Amino acid sequence: MFVALRDIRFxxxxxxxxxxxxxxxxxxxxxxxxxxGGLAAAASSTVAGLPADxxxxxxxxxxxxxxxxxxxxxxxxxxxxxxxxxxxxxxxPFGLSMTRxxxxxxxxSVSVLGVPGGLLPTLRSGAxxxxxxxxxxxxxxxxxxxxxxxxxxxxxxxxxxxxxxxPRSYAHAPTVWTTLPTWQALSxxxxxxxxxxxxxxGADLSALDQAQNTKAVTVDDALTGIDGYAAEQxxxxxxxxxxxxxxxxxxxxxxxxxxxxxxxxxxxxxxxxASSAYLVxxxxxxxxxxxxxxxxxxxxxxxxxxxxxxxxxxxxxSLASIAVPVVAMVLLGLLGAVLAVRRITAVDPIAAxxxxx
Amino acid sequence: xxxxLAAPRTxxxxxxxxxxxxxxxxxxxxxxxxxxxxxxxxxxxxxxVGPSGSGKSSLLAVAATLLRPDRGQVLLAGQDAGTLSDRAxxxxxxxxxxxVFQQSNLLASLTAAEQLLVLADLRGERPARARSRAxxxxxxxxxxxxxxxxxxxxxxxxxxQRVNIAxxxxxxxxxxxxDEPTSALDHxxxxxxxxxxxxxxxxxxxxxxxxxxxRALLGGVDRVLEMADGRLTVGQ
Numbered sequence: 001m002f003v004a005l006r007d008i009r010f011x012x013x014x015x016x017x018x019x020x021x022x023x024x025x026x027x028x029x030x031x032x033x034x035x036x037g038g039l040a041a042a043a044s045s046t047v048a049g050l051p052a053d054x055x056x057x058x059x060x061x062x063x064x065x066x067x068x069x070x071x072x073x074x075x076x077x078x079x080x081x082x083x084x085x086x087x088x089x090x091x092x093p094f095g096l097s098m099t100r101x102x103x104x105x106x107x108x109s110v111s112v113l114g115v116p117g118g119l120l121p122t123l124r125s126g127a128x129x130x131x132x133x134x135x136x137x138x139x140x141x142x143x144x145x146x147x148x149x150x151x152x153x154x155x156x157x158x159x160x161x162x163x164x165x166x167p168r169s170y171a172h173a174p175t176v177w178t179t180l181p182t183w184q185a186l187s188x189x190x191x192x193x194x195x196x197x198x199x200x201x202g203a204d205l206s207a208l209d210q211a212q213n214t215k216a217v218t219v220d221d222a223l224t225g226i227d228g229y230a231a232e233q234x235x236x237x238x239x240x241x242x243x244x245x246x247x248x249x250x251x252x253x254x255x256x257x258x259x260x261x262x263x264x265x266x267x268x269x270x271x272x273x274a275s276s277a278y279l280v281x282x283x284x285x286x287x288x289x290x291x292x293x294x295x296x297x298x299x300x301x302x303x304x305x306x307x308x309x310x311x312x313x314x315x316x317x318s319l320a321s322i323a324v325p326v327v328a329m330v331l332l333g334l335l336g337a338v339l340a341v342r343r344i345t346a347v348d349p350i351a352a353x354x355x356x357x
Numbered sequence: 358x359x360x361x362l363a364a365p366r367t368x369x370x371x372x373x374x375x376x377x378x379x380x381x382x383x384x385x386x387x388x389x390x391x392x393x394x395x396x397x398x399x400x401x402x403x404x405x406v407g408p409s410g411s412g413k414s415s416l417l418a419v420a421a422t423l424l425r426p427d428r429g430q431v432l433l434a435g436q437d438a439g440t441l442s443d444r445a446x447x448x449x450x451x452x453x454x455x456x457v458f459q460q461s462n463l464l465a466s467l468t469a470a471e472q473l474l475v476l477a478d479l480r481g482e483r484p485a486r487a488r489s490r491a492x493x494x495x496x497x498x499x500x501x502x503x504x505x506x507x508x509x510x511x512x513x514x515x516x517x518q519r520v521n522i523a524x525x526x527x528x529x530x531x532x533x534x535x536d537e538p539t540s541a542l543d544h545x546x547x548x549x550x551x552x553x554x555x556x557x558x559x560x561x562x563x564x565x566x567x568x569x570x571x572r573a574l575l576g577g578v579d580r581v582l583e584m585a586d587g588r589l590t591v592g593q
Contacts, residue, residue: 002471002478003464010466010508268462271423272524273451274479275444350423352462353414353536 003269004286007262018254019294022333025247026298027305029240029325034306036236037316039172043232044223046111046170050119052092052196054205055222056082057215065215067225069096073191074214081212082195087203092116093192095183098173099155101136103144110140111170112154114183119196121177126163135163135177154178155186171226172314194222240325244332252336255287259343263351270349279344287337291330299326370564371397371420371532376429378415378587389415390426391587397564399531402555404575405568407584413568414536416584420566421456421534422446434531451479455525455563457535457554461517463509469495469520470505473527480528491527498523498553515546519553526557533558535567539574552577 008015041048047055047069058074059065065072074093083091095114100107113119117128120135126148129135134154136146141164146152150161154176168175184190197216199205205216217225224230259266266279303322306315378390389412397403407413418424419431422438431438434453438446450456463472470491477487495505498519509517518538525533535554539547551567555577558565567578575581583590 002475003466006466006471264462265464268458268464269475270447271421271450271456271458272476272479273447273454273528275447278479348423350418352456352458353418353421353423 001282001285003265004282004289007286008289014258015290018251019290019297021250021254022247022291022294022329023298023301025243025250026295026326026329027301028298029243029247029329030299030302030322031305031309032236032240032243033325034302034315034317034321035309035313036233036240037318037321038310038314039236040223040229040233041316042169042172042314043226043229044170046113046168046175047222047226048219049121049166049168050094050196050219052090052119052198052219054197054199054216055219055225056195056197056209056212057217057222057225058194059213061213065209065213067215067217067222068227069193069225070227072194072225073189074193074195075191078212078214079192079195082197082208082214085203085208087200088197088208089200090118090196090198092119092196093180094119094194094196095180095187095189095191096170096193097183097187097189098171099186101140101144101176102153103146103150105144108140108144109173110154111173111175112183112186113170113175113177114180114187114192115177116180120163121166121168124164124166126161129159129162129178129182131179131182132157132159133162133178133182134159135165136161137165137167137169137174137176139167140174140176157182157186171228244328247329248332248336250336251287251291251333252340255283255337255340256343259283259341263347266344266347267349267351270347271352276345280341283341283344284334284337287334287341288330291333291337295326295329295333298329299323370399370401371395371566372430372432373416373420374430374432376419376426376431378419378424378426388587390419392429393587393589394429395420395566395582395589397532397566399564400559400562401580402558402565402567402578403580403582404578405566405582405584405589406570406572406575407568408570411584412587413570413584415587416589417534417536417566417568420532421454422450451476451528453528453531455528455530455533457518457521457525457533457538457567459537459540461509461514461521461541463517463520463524465509468506468508469500469512469516469523472509472520472524476524476527491523494523494527495520498557514541515549518542518546518550522550522553522557526561526563529561530563533561533563533565535565535569537569537571538567539569539571544573547571547574548576551575 057065057072058078097112101110146161299322306317309315373395376390376393379386379388419426473491538550551574
């Protein structure tokens, strides 16, 4: 680090510019990462939070089942077939639909889940809903000034708020929870949408799928059955990937130019006895200092920006959502730097002699 | 020149024996050094003069272990540099060789003192001891403490060359190779630098070889050799 730190001090303008570029890209990546997480949660936290390890999708007779909440229905026979399957610990049917909630303010879109009590999220107050009752998320309760015991209109039915739950959402609409019969009444659907199952040992899911004409997938895979979820996440993750690639290229390009500019100095240092390993270590340490400073600043700026933005947009402001992109930026930047500074090994110390400089 | 510096370690000098070096030139090879032999004892200041293209720089590059000769031996610190790996030659340069470059070749980002301290860092030497040695050495070549904290662009050409010499001496080398040290200086400052080199050769007991085209500055050297067409002869 002897030369590295002094180079940074001497060429502070150039390194500040490089650090600023890293800071800006990291800010953007952290912001995008938080937004991706926030949007993912807004689209899927209801399904992701179901206490099950598989979701079983069904289809009407003659149709092939697909992973799609909007087209799936499960018959009583299919449910019975899964319940009787070996190694299946629990089978909970649930209904899922979109409707609107009307209270004392304007109507708001909500997702309604008709579920047995075992699939409810944690209750903050009240009790699990019975028929003609509904449990609403804390966010919905706050926005609509709802309390336990109050009446609220969900689609065509007026229900009584029985509980306030942890906030959950599906397809960017907050979720309200009721019983399966009440859901059937307000959605007009006679069959549940899907099954939430818990498996034990010896479960043969493929055989059950084949026998019941269903498709069982993990809860994570079931998220792709939410309309627009895969496309939305794919687009955001693609942009993240591009930003990571750009950051590696920017850092690599900077250190390539910097190494070329330093060739005469490198030749002199080699001529006086510096090994390539010493010089590469020094250069990588220099890159690490710039990357760490830039990425940490960018992470802080992204976190502050995310905290401000989270009031208006879904944003996942967690330690992981900041640390992951910061660490990724540093590692990818170092990868770019490694590719750049390997040129050091090719510098011939003979260039230090004569009037070559 | 102060004589307060630590006593030099045991010296072995430099020996080139029947060294031949050729370069590719199209489909042929040009002979840069033609069976050159040279021995320089500790404390001896030898100048090699000759016109451009005579082979002076090739001689220096081979002696500095930066080029491998086609044939012959380069003995430095008792080792035949031609048989060593690249890594071993790098270590040999670090531990036994000092090079005074033509254009001073100081690193722009380092102060005068740091030009020497970077060598201490290469050797893993303790910074406090190295700093005190660097300050003492720079003072001994005529650079006062204020100037020791300056970067190359804040020093004159003569001062930069003094730092260049101090850097070459910092590793207590047994061999000092000097490449056209006066080419960027006027006659007066050039003469001062050659006098300084003669002094450090005596004080530090280095085997010093200086290549130069300037015959007017050879008063302080012990021996003058002529280089022409890759051959070395005793000068006038």
